[in-house]
Amino acid sequence: AQSVTQLGSHVSVSEGALVLLRCNYSSSVPPYLFWYVQYPNQGLQLLLKYTTGATLVKGINGFEAEFKKSETSFHLTKPSAHMSDAAEYFCAVSDLDDFGNEKLTFGTGTRLTIIP
Amino acid sequence: DSGVTQTPKHLITATGQRVTLRCSPRSGDLSVYWYQQSLDQGLQFLIQYYNGEERAKGNILERFSAQQFPDLHSELNLSSLELGDSALYFCASSAFSGREAYNEQFFGPGTRLTVL
Numbered sequence: 001a002q003s004v005t006q007l008g009s010h011v012s013v014s015e016g017a018l019v020l021l022r023c024n025y026s027s028s029v030p031p032y033l034f035w036y037v038q039y040p041n042q043g044l045q046l047l048l049k050y051t052t053g054a055t056l057v058k059g060i061n062g063f064e065a066e067f068k069k070s071e072t073s074f075h076l077t078k079p080s081a082h083m084s085d086a087a088e089y090f091c092a093v094s095d096l097d098d099f100g101n102e103k104l105t106f107g108t109g110t111r112l113t114i115i116p
Numbered sequence: 117d118s119g120v121t122q123t124p125k126h127l128i129t130a131t132g133q134r135v136t137l138r139c140s141p142r143s144g145d146l147s148v149y150w151y152q153q154s155l156d157q158g159l160q161f162l163i164q165y166y167n168g169e170e171r172a173k174g175n176i177l178e179r180f181s182a183q184q185f186p187d188l189h190s191e192l193n194l195s196s197l198e199l200g201d202s203a204l205y206f207c208a209s210s211a212f213s214g215r216e217a218y219n220e221q222f223f224g225p226g227t228r229l230t231v232l
Contacts (some may be wrong), residue, residue, distance in 0.1 A: 036223075043118060043206055043223035044159075090159060102213070103172050104149075104221065106159040 002027040002095045006107035014115045019063075019078040021110045023091030026072060032094040033074040034104070035065055039087045047089075050074065061085070086114045119143065120209050120224035128230045134195040137227045141188055141209030147171070148190040149210070149221060150182055154203035165190055166213040194229070202231045 007022040025031055032051050036044040048059025055067040061084075065076045074091060091107040119142035129135055141148050150162040152175075161174035165184035176182075179197075184190045194201060205228075208221040 041225075043120070043225045044208075045118070045223070046220055049220070097172050102219065103161050103164070103174060105161070108158045 002031070002093045002105050004091050004093050004105055004107035006089075006091050006110050008110055009108065010111045010113065012113040012115055013081045015083055016080050019076070019081045019085065019112065021076040021089050021091075021112065023065075023074045023076065023107060024072050025074060025091070025093045027093050027095065029096060032102075033065075033067060034092040034094070035059065035063070035074075035076050036090045036092060036106075037061075037087050038090065038109075044090065047076070081112075081114050083114050083116065086112055088112070118222040118224060120207060120222050122205075122207050122224040122227050124227060125225070126228050126230070128232065129197060130232055131197055131199060133197050133231075134193065135197065135229065137192040137194070137205050137207075137229075139190045139192070139207030139209075139224060141190070141207075142222055145209035145211050145222070146188065147210045147213045147219075147221075148184055148188070149208040150176075150190070150192050151206040151208065151223075152203045153206060153226070154200075157203075159206075162192070164213070171213050197231045199231050202229055204228050 005024045034049045035047040048057045050067045058064045092104045121140045123138045146167045149164045153159045162176040164172040182192045204226045206226045207224045210221045212219045
């Protein structure tokens with residue numbers, strides 16, 4: 001079974017500073033990895049995903065993440081934080097059941113606060 | 117706007133009661149997924165339907181059931197409600213089922229259930 005660990009349930013950065021949200025995973029199959037963002041009172045929105053190919057993945061709103069197999073990590077970064085980035089971020093890994101159906105397992109989330 | 121709609125937005129009920137949550141997937145999407153987001157359990161996959169048939173099950177209680185109708189909308193039924201069932205329930209939809217590279221899940225805004 002797969003699992004996802006997000007280090008730091010709360011992260012605060014100053015506006016304009018680097019954003020780094022950490023995610024480590026375990027998976028028994030080649031992983032598909034995702035980052036979702038949840039703004040207050042809204043559903044989840046896909047930021048980016050890694051399936052195969054290039055290990056550096058670029059997403060929306062200037063975010064990117066790098067798949068590092070040797071470290072089983074998929075950390076999310078953004079060079080310069082903006083006030084609008086304040087939200088909760090979820091890392092997820094997909095798993096296939098015996099019938100080839102995909103299920104997402106989410107981390108516990110990291111709440112990002114931007115300091116003006 | 118993801119194109120996935122959920123009703124109602126909020127639901128307040130008492131212990132022991134039964135409620136039905138409704139989800140309409142994006143136009144053309146055949147798969148519907150249900151997730152529960154609570155403070156203590158985080159975001160958990162409950163169940164998936166594909167074109168009317170159950171495809172995958174996660175941590176869904178026996179008191180909970182779901183179905184997908186011929187018009188592809190889905191309902192999640194929660195019965196014998198307990199205080200601990202208070203949570204945000206999300207529906208997501210995708211075009212396919214399985215690990216197709218572009219089988220992105222689109223999330224609805226959620227239904228907030230409060231059990232008193």
